[in-house]
Structures are given as structure tokens and as C-alpha cells.
Amino acid sequence: VEVTYRGLVYPEAGSYTIAAAVTSSAGEASQEVKHEVVLNDAAGKKAKNVIFFLGDGMGQAAITGARILSKGITEGKYDALLEMDTLDHRGNVTTSGVDSIATDSANSMSAYMTGHKSAVNAMGVYPGNSEDPNASPRVETMAEVLKRSREMSIGIVTTAEIQDATPAAVFAHTRRRSEYLDIMDQALQPGQMPDVYMGGGRASLLPQSQEGSRREDDRDLIEEFKDKGFAYAGSRTELAAVMAAGTPDKLLGTFTLGNLNVYIDREITPNPEVLGDFTDQPGLVEMTKAALEVLEKNDKGFFLMVEGASIDKSEHPLDGPRAVYDTIELDQAVGIAKEWAAGRDDTLIVVTADHNHAMSIAGTHTLSKEGSPARQQNGVYADAGFPTYEDANGDGFPDDPNPDVQLFFGWSNHPDHPDDFAHNPVLQQPALEDPATEQAFPNPERDPGSVLQIGNLPLEETNCVHTVEDVSIFASGPGSERFAKLLDNTEVFHAVCAALGLQVPTHSLLSTEGKVAEAEVAAQQTELVG
Template identity: 35%
Template sequence: MTTNMISAARLIAHKTVNGRYQSRLQMDQFPVLGHQMTHSIDSFITDSANSATALYSGHKSTVNALGVYRDSSPSPFDDPRFESIAEIFQRLTRGGVGIVSTAFIADATPAAFTAHTSDRGQYGPVVDSFLNGATNYTWVNWTGPDVLFGGGAEQFLPGRTSYRGQDYYKLFAGKGYNVVLNNTALSSTPNNAKTLGIFSTSNLPVWLDRNVYKRNLNRGNSPDGKKANATDVPGLKQMTLKAIDILNARHRKEGWFLMSEAASIDKQMHTLDYDRALGDLLELDDTVKNTFAKLKQLGSDKETLVLVTADHGHGFDVAGSVDTKYLNAQTTDRRKRDSIGTYQESGLSQYVIPGAPQDTSSLQFSEGAAFPANWDPRYTLFSAVGANPDHRENYQVHKDGPRTPAVNSTAKDDDYIVNYKDAVTGFLVNGTLPVDNSQGVHSLTDVPVFAQGPCQELFGGVYNNIDIFFNMAACLGLARTT
């Protein structure tokens, strides 16, 4: 029997909607829970490049490195390389590979499947590696992913931001790919062909802006280079389910491997935008729920291992609630802090789920409706990350777009100070990071690993992040003896 695999990346483990831990999140229902340690070779705090490398190659590397052991030479492309699980899987089985992300597609996590460089910022060569693989290496027989969905149109459009100025839409099409640039085209494209879907420049808009604060979609970010607004943008669920349809249609016999990344959980946590991170976390959970339904519909549920994990944590937690009405009415920072309620004063949050009972003593997620109806309640969450820049905080959703908590001072480009406009009604929170940091940073915390399907028992317990690769490889039957 063929084993398929879905790996969903990036999550925060805190379920904070409705202020209770009795919610029916899909991730709460996985039969196996493990925890992975995330440190790298040169640092006990990882970045996304070398942590993705560990997850998908079984090799710990160094900060900013993708698929290589970094050496002392100045070139980012001559370091010793090793294969990713996607390269091994395609070489040995000719099975299908899908890569899906809500980030620009050359970002670290999707790049870790095909890129081999000590510098994760080599975005143009990363895009080229998706199509052409690693050159001059006989152990690689890469023919391209069956599915490549995400943002980052600037690396595909011809010009100074693409590799050697080439038009990668045309190059992908020349190798048999259907190219789609919006959700309408994605839903109607056939399942029997390789498909490239690029839906905006840079990162895709987050769930909260696509569904609630839609005026923030006016970003001139259309993927065709015409500077229009990308408004017909698929979410993680739409991209993931279409990827499964394509992979199943093309590789039901050989099997397939799909990585689907809810990238903006991490990106919004960096900017302390916890509401947007929460929206994308719930979108991830909704995607996982619908993935199981899709696999059952296709008759593949018994032969598909589903993993949900992250590449690192942010030291995020919730310690109480905030009465935002009281906070906004005060005139001094010290009085504003009195709006925070802890222990018996924290109560429950007011993020209400549509159709759920309004009695918060028994409030749960309603079936099929996992997102709050009100993102701006009076009582919100007293939450924070462990390391942050100087900023102001009012604990309310930012309706005009993602946060910018700190900005350059007028005197020095690497000296970040409070962005007063970010939370005018809030109070000053002194940062804990060096002043050249404009955002929060990753933390050392172990991150959870949720597993369901064939080989699920391999993923219980506490282990290193490289063990996820070896367990996936074992489940896919990639071991070979000589």
C-alpha cells in the first residue's frame, strides 16, 4: 500500500478563542502528540532556514543555511550539499511532490525542499531550483514539483528581482505547468497537470484581512505585474485541497508528499500582531479539518500520514484579560495598566463563535464555524511574546492592517524606537531586545508535533527536529541498503 504524507508547518499551540481550553480544534483530536527540540549547530535559537533544513533533510545546519553545511568560502552556492526528503522521494519513487505556502514561495520553509545555499536570501536562485533542481549533482534527479502554490510574484516576473531577469511564468509553462494567478483560475484548473499558482507579490494577505478588514487588500500586489490589487486570493485551505486533488490524480499509485505552510502565523508573531496570527492559526486548523474530509472523500485517509508541527516557537503566552474600554478611558500609562485582569480577575474572553451559546461557562466552537464573529470585543487577551522591541500596547485588533510596532529613529537607521501610531490609546512597553531589533524573535521552546495515520506512533515523545525527517523517511519506505 502506498503511503502519502502531508506536513503542515507553523503553528502556535495556545488555543485562546473563547478563553477556554475545551474547544474542538481539529489539532486537539490527533491521536499522537510529540514535542520536537529546535536548536541548530551554531545557535540554540534557530531561524526558519536551518530548522526547515533539519525537518526536511535530517541534517542540522546553521542560521540562514538551506540544504548545506556552511563553509568559510564567500560564495553562497559552493557549500557541501545534502538531499531533502522531496528530492529523495521523487528520485526513488517517482512520486508526487507538492509545496504550498501563504508566504512568498522562495521563503525559507518552501525553499528547503530544493535550495542548496548558505544564504536563504537568494530568492531568484531558489525559484530556479524549484523548476530545475540542483545542477551538477548526479544524486539529484529532480523534475519539478507537481504543485507549487504561494506568493512572491516578483521572483517570477521578468526584471531585476527574478533570476537572471527571466520570466519564470513562461519557463514553468514551457515545462508543462498550468500557470494560475487567482483563486477562480485555481478552482477551475484541471487536476491532471502540474500547476504553478502565484497569487500576489510578497506574502499572501492574511485571513483577517481577506475576510474581515478587506479594505487592507488595497496593496497593488497583483501577481501579473500590473500593480492592481490582488483580491481574488485563495487561502491556505483552498490551496491545500486543490494540491491534494492534483497529487491524487497524478500519483495515486506512486504516492505523494505535500508540505502546506501557514507561514503568516510566524510573520505576524514577529510584529506582535497576535490577532492576525490567531486568524491564520484558526485557518490552519480549518485546513487540517477539511484535509481529513478530502482524504476520506478520495479514499486515501487510511494511507495518508498527516503531521502538523512548526519549525520554532516565539515564547508566546496569555496571562489574563484586558478591559479595553477602561484602558482607552485612562490618561496615564500606569492607570492604563490597571485594565489588565489576572487570576480571578481575568474572567473569559469575548471572542464569540457564530451559533455558539453566549453563556461563556459552556462556550465551545460550533461545528463548522471556527472563527470569532467579533474581533474587537471589550475584553481581549493579555498576551505577549518573550522578547520584543520598545512598543505601545492596547491589546486591540489593528483594523488598518498589520502592525508596525517599532520604527527607525530619525538619528540612526539601526536604532528602533516606539511607533506611537501603532497603538495610540495604549501604554509604553519597554523592550527587552537590543535596539537594532524592530520585531520579536524566535525562542527555544519545544514545539508540538501532531500525528495521525500510518506510522503515527513514531512521533510521540520528545525528540530532536531531525528525527521528524527520519521518521517520515521510514514511513515512506525510503531506506535503502547497499
């Protein structure tokens, strides 16, 4: 039995109890849930623009590691702080979803972008039990609210595929985050369409006749976006050319078929075998600069989401150095936003993570001497000393991710895997799946001959998993004081909306029957947040 209410709104702020019951051949079931409808406190200076940075999986270890490597530390004091460290306010965010204390990126980012809890793999919906991922009841996203009520521009920049969970959650609705083709269809809808949309994921836009396409039809979505007024860039060089030719009103960039390569593999030790045909990818800083140039053209303001996606994508296979370098890259993009907003009093900057991860920093690791067990080269307490990373060109990134003394990364959860504790020139998965048993086994190509680390995850898991601890949130600009406390992830949405001055109108939208047609809601252009 499926019942969907469309255009349903509540008359005023408060607590509402929703009771549902069903009788079927499988039996009877009932449940009550409470909805808290929030009237945002919109007092104080209002923001016109919001720049929202999301470090995927960016727990405290990633932030601390980035500060050590990028800024340096002398006799126990940091030589300088990260850009995010110097934002005006700092708090913490809890990240659990409705179905589990352990969240995924879709579920947690959806909470940031809707103010509603959801379930693992779901975004922009109350998750239902239908096999159709589009059947779950939808809730309005940040993009939809701001486009409908303020005619603001929406920007999305990511180092992941543009259809991945975090970027998609800004505008999309689905019970299953892997529905990349449907997510792209939603991105072409006027009420959801981003004005800037950059990252990887070209495979979902190409017609099936083109190499690398994952489509099963002849649609060319790059051309469809162009028909809607988008300028297009497929490489770093093309992006620079597009911006040099005159700032476009809308901008689409897809720079790889899948995810962008991580910073180490793009910029520090580029490997043609790793990069393949995509040797000319822009970085997060370049994409953020371009996005700001496009979005600032709208005098009604903008919402820009910038994701450092491969912090998480490096932590899953237990690769600390790659995660930390990508954290530095995200922080430098924060610096670009701060520079852009300097001298203005109308822009809220927020930096946070969607969930924590298993990575920790236990001390230092000295590259093993021949015949010496790698484990014995892990220094803790006084034996740790300090790492020997160097940044000779002053770009904020150590020149060599594999110095004689480097960070010793530990992991709270992992499969059985070999580990020599040193940086891997090429990323290697810690474990692989045996198709016959559907269980994981240590990857023999990763650190062969090194110490086998006995895992603690279920036997089918090949990578480490997200953890449940709170994450940090940083903010500056109008309304930033709202973030200086412990927030549930749904409350972040409301804090952003309050900073923008969005609030429930004084007149009621409810008819006597308790609901109102979608057309009537849209016609009233109501700044409804709930």
C-alpha cells in the same frame, strides 16, 4: 581552502568521525564532527502519501488561542477541539541548530527536510564560510529523495512567498535563504521541481519589464513553468477555473507579489489599502484542496507540505490576533487533509512548527473606558473571566477580532513599543529603525498615547524574535506512533522516511576508495536515507 565531496555515501549505519584540518595565511584550524548514519526501522504498515503541515512559529500560545477563538470555552472546558488536537499521537520537537540554540525557519525546516542540522539562514547544506551561497556542501532534500527513489509527486503550499525559507527548504540548497532568484532556478530543475507550487512570491518570476518584478533580466518564469507542463493560476478565481477545467498534472499558483495577506485582512476586515491590487487571493483551505486533487493522480504517492506562514509573520510585530486567526486557518487545512484521508490507510498526516515564538496568553483584556489606563483593563486570574468572541456564521472564525473582552497577549521579548493591548485594525510595526543611529525607536503610529512597554532586546531590534522552547508535533496514519515522544528536528525526517518504508539497501554503495560517482548512485535508484 574548499574541498567538496560529491556522491559520497556511507557503507552502513553507525557513527562516523570526520576530521578536517586546514593551514592558511590566517593560521591553522581543525575540528572533528560525528555523523550518525541511521538505518530506519521500516516495520509496520507503510504510508504511500505524506501530508506535512508546518505552522511557522506556532508555539503553544498560538494553538491554545486558536482553540479558544475557534471552538469556544464554557466553564473552563473547551466546547470542541482543533483538528490537530484529535490526531492520534502527540510529541515534542527540539529545534536548535549547529551554530545556535536559537533557530530560524530555514535552518529548522531544513532539518525536517534533510535529517541534517544546519545553521541560521542555511537550508539543504552543511554551511561553509565561502562568500558564494552556492558553495556549501549539499545534502539531499525530502523532494530529491522521494523523486529519485519512488517517483513520488511533491507539493508545496504556503501563505508566504514560494521562495521563502520553509517552502524552499523542501527542495533547495543555499547558505543564504534570501537567494530567491537562485531558489527559483533550482525549482525548475527536474530532480528538485515541485509538482504543485502555490503561494505568493510572483515578484521573483516576472521579467524585469513588468511592474513589481525583482528580477534583473527578461526571463518570465511563469512561462518557463508552463513550458514544463504546469497549469497556472494568479488569483482565487483563476485557481477555481483551472481546477474546474480538469485536474492538471502540475500546478503553479502565485497570488501576490510578496506574501499572501493574513486571514483577518483577507476575509474578516478586508481593507483595499492593505490588499492593493490583490483582492482575490485564495486561502490555505482552497490551496490544500487543489493540491490534493493534483497530487492524488500519481499512483506512486506524494509528499505535500502545507505552511501557515503568517503565524510567525504576525508574531514578529507583536500581533496576537492575526497570528491566532492564521493558526485557525492552518487547522482548517488540517481538517481538509483528514477528510481526504478518511477511509484510507495509506496516508501519514503530520502537524508541527519550525520553532517557538515570544507570544503568550496571560488572561483577557477589556476595551479601555475613556480615561482608564489600558494596562488596568488586563484581567489575570479570577479577574480574567472569559473573552466574548462570537462566531455567528459558524465558520470557525470569530466575526469580530476586537470584542469588548478579548485575549490579553504578552511577549517574552520585544523592543520598546507603545501598546494599548487591543486588536489593531491595521497591523502596525512595534518599533522602527532610526537610520542615523541604526537603533530602534517606538513606532508613534502604533497605539498613540498608550503605555510604553520597555523592551529587553538589543537596541537595534525592531521586532520580537524566535524562542528556544520545544514545539509540539501531532500525527495520524501509518508510522504516526514514531512521533509520540521527544524528537530532535532531524529525527522527524527519519520518522517520515521510516513511515514510507525508505531504508538503506543491504548492498554497499561504497567503492574501495570510499566514494562513488553521482551517476552510479542515481542509476541504482537507491532509497538511501542518512
